Amino acid sequence: MPAIAKSEHLYHEVADRIEELIARQALKVGDKLLSVRALSKEQGISLSTAFQAYYHLESKGLIEARPQSGYYVKFSPRHSLALPACCEPADEAMPVSLDDMITSVYNDLRSTNILSFSVSSPAPALLPVAKLKKSVVHSLNHETDHCLGYEHVQGNAGLRKQIAKLSFNWGGTPAEDEVVITAGCMEALTFSLKAVTQPGDAVAIESPTYSGIFRVMQSLGLHVVEIPTDPRHGLDLAYLETAIPRFQIKACLFVPNFNNPIGSCMPDAKKMQLVQLLAKREIPLIEDDIYGELYFGKTRPRTCKSFDKKGLVLHCSSFSKSLAPGYRIGWVLPGRFKQQVIGLKRMSNVATNTLAQVSIAHFLQNGRYELHLRHLRKALHTHSLQYLQAINEFFPSHTKVTQPEGGFVLWVEMYRKADGYKLHKRALRHGIGIAPGQLFSASQQFGNYFRISYGTPYSDKIEKALKTLGELVAGL
Amino acid sequence: MPAIAKSEHLYHEVADRIEELIARQALKVGDKLLSVRALSKEQGISLSTAFQAYYHLESKGLIEARPQSGYYVKFSPRHSLALPACCEPADEAMPVSLDDMITSVYNDLRSTNILSFSVSSPAPALLPVAKLKKSVVHSLNHETDHCLGYEHVQGNAGLRKQIAKLSFNWGGTPAEDEVVITAGCMEALTFSLKAVTQPGDAVAIESPTYSGIFRVMQSLGLHVVEIPTDPRHGLDLAYLETAIPRFQIKACLFVPNFNNPIGSCMPDAKKMQLVQLLAKREIPLIEDDIYGELYFGKTRPRTCKSFDKKGLVLHCSSFSKSLAPGYRIGWVLPGRFKQQVIGLKRMSNVATNTLAQVSIAHFLQNGRYELHLRHLRKALHTHSLQYLQAINEFFPSHTKVTQPEGGFVLWVEMYRKADGYKLHKRALRHGIGIAPGQLFSASQQFGNYFRISYGTPYSDKIEKALKTLGELVAGL
Incomplete structure (x- = not known):
């Protein structure tokens, strides 16, 4: 491990332990913490590492430095307002x-x-303005036709390759040929819904869910079945299982990682269960993973797609929440529905903006995204x-x-x-x-x-x- | 008039007159033309202007310079292969x-x-690569958020203003607020069709017509009625009039200027007739004007939109055929259907690529497009x-x-x-x-x-x- 990474690792470890003490209320709001010197001695770490640990906790808003006095616990994340309630289960599928x-x-x-x-x-x-600009200028200067020509309907090959590489983080191993580029995640969701449903079909969604989803469903003449969703662990699987036959659910659209607005993250084991439950019934699952990369924990939560053996999961995401909202670059891994999705892309708007695709591909190639x-x-x-x-x-x-x-x-x-x-x-x-x-x-x-x-x-x-x-x- | 513009005007005038002589066969293929010196003398123009006139006609393929001999008529556009036939009228509206x-x-x-x-x-x-690149770099450096943020769903205000200005050329006087930006013309056509039809509706189109149109109609569950279209003057209005009640036509989608593939241009008076005919029956007309700026004659042909008094014409176009196919920037003037079109845009892909919009607006602002x-x-x-x-x-x-x-x-x-x-x-x-x-x-x-x-x-x-x-x- 390089020296810098090792020291980063170390102060994180110390900070995490202090955070845990605060969470368990072993350290309460207002308590004074050890001085930097005392912490260094107690933990057998350098002064600089001790300072970094406090600095990290301070930037998280957990502790504060009071002038001439030292560090104090400022906030306890676990000792706070209660969690909101879950929604009521649906009585009927509704337009x-x-x-x-x-x-x-x-x-x-x-x-x-x-x-x-x-x-x-x-x-x-929060966005890497200058570095992304460099990628745009590089693409303008070095790409065929200076990015003026139509891109392939499925999307730029270089960008698809980078997206395939990104997928390793969530346990995926797609080939670049399985990726279809879209103008943002909403477009990916819309094409996915069109590919797997007919007007009048019932589609299960989490409740609460992002209003844009309702608008698309309304325009496609779909009915929604709202599945109660817990702020911690995501949707109620048992309820979903009973709802499928009851409402004749033909497809699901879920946001397993950091659902908007509730922020819940479905545990990976539950994702696997969900995929198996739907696979048995041959029900397609549209997975909106637009927030998946924005995890606060140590590792990237997995995706439903990573458990998909039958090509029934349509995995959708974009760079809009993490890199460049205005570039309108998203994608879908449509599994067995690839040809339908490509057909929809072609007839909707022929292809996605070339310059934005090539520039983001360049940005990723250079390791700047990570x-x-x-x-x-x-x-x-x-x-x-x-x-x-x-x-x-x-x-x-x-x-x-x-x-x-x-x-x-x-x-x-x-x-x-x-x-x-x-x-x-x-x-x-x-x-x-x-x-x-x-x-x-x-x-x-x-x-x-x-x-x-x-x-x-x-x-x-x-x-x-x-x-x-x-x-x-x-x-x- | 500046000197350069005046001389350009002059050689054009002379070249046009010679072209006319060739077209009327007063000068036939193989005829020798006056020498540059003789032309200069005869027309009272400078040697350089005479040379430019010949050079212009040569670049158009009408005359050729034979070494040691002079200029000869090479090609007569009117004395050539016959025009293709018109299509058969429809027997039924068909899915x-x-x-x-x-x-x-x-x-x-x-x-x-x-x-x-x-x-x-x-x-x-044929595209202004370097100058457009300049506009992109300028936009990256000088725009709010460096074009990383979402653009307004209706589109960039500066670009809408420029498009409104462009419309003066075809007799339009829209406010920028009447323009909605889309990801290319196909998207404009798709939103327009969705805004004015229901699945199962019959829509009149020219025959032959671009295959992309069929794909969109198929996906929307529409039926098409093919209206015979003449290579010179466009669609058969009399036939359309009988077809409307016969097939219960609910909307029309026509390409009045340089229809793809037949290249016909509907005379302006006929456009007015068409708009009146449809207005009387409250039938919306989707006008695809994507080739309208690419006229070879002296003036821009008008559009159906310029005759629209009831807000029933949805005028669609883009920069894909004239400036930057890969930028995917189109627009629609949706008349009374504006709110529906904006709603469709929002739920399809939120907004169009910001950088491409701002860059094209900058390019137009500087008079580079004309x-x-x-x-x-x-x-x-x-x-x-x-x-x-x-x-x-x-x-x-x-x-x-x-x-x-x-x-x-x-x-x-x-x-x-x-x-x-x-x-x-x-x-x-x-x-x-x-x-x-x-x-x-x-x-x-x-x-x-x-x-x-x-x-x-x-x-x-x-x-x-x-x-x-x-x-x-x-x-x-």
């Missing part, structure tokens, strides 16, 4: 109908110039703790909130009669954007919930906005 | 079914490394005459071929029993790609036709390939 309220909220979110907690994408400050992801994960983890702490501090004590282990968003449950849409409208008047819970269910559950994105680095301005939001929640 | 043959041909066209007359897009040599188009039109006009001449020379005398006044393609009719698909397969063996006529009809008409694109500059290699093609046609 999706999104009313004007939801459309209006969606427009507000995009068009108003506000401090937005409502968009689940990374702030530009490096960037390491920084991004650390930053998002820190944000999540900082935001959580502020919510702990400023929101009414009956508030419940998720503690995601990855992704971008917190899912907040208010008291039973509070109205997320009302909160949305009041918050807008203070220049604050949130996504009301009503957006995340076809059956209008979650009226007393809302979603907050922590994609923007924590600051005084953010803190002030969260404080205001807490007051608004209390006043509902 | 689209594209068989494996067509799919296989389409794959061949894309994947084989051949001298391709089959793709109707400009050769990279300049480029002038060059491109001239080049394509020249190619068209050069290709036509070769076909005249090398193809059997019973061959018929269109003489388009714009666009990219020639439509060739062989003798009645010849088979375009067979020609396609034989040509492939010689490393030559063509698009067989079968691709251009839902009712499998045009078996003895094929399409040739003249997007690639004429060369010895092209000439040899056209000669081979002529021999293959003769041997069918």
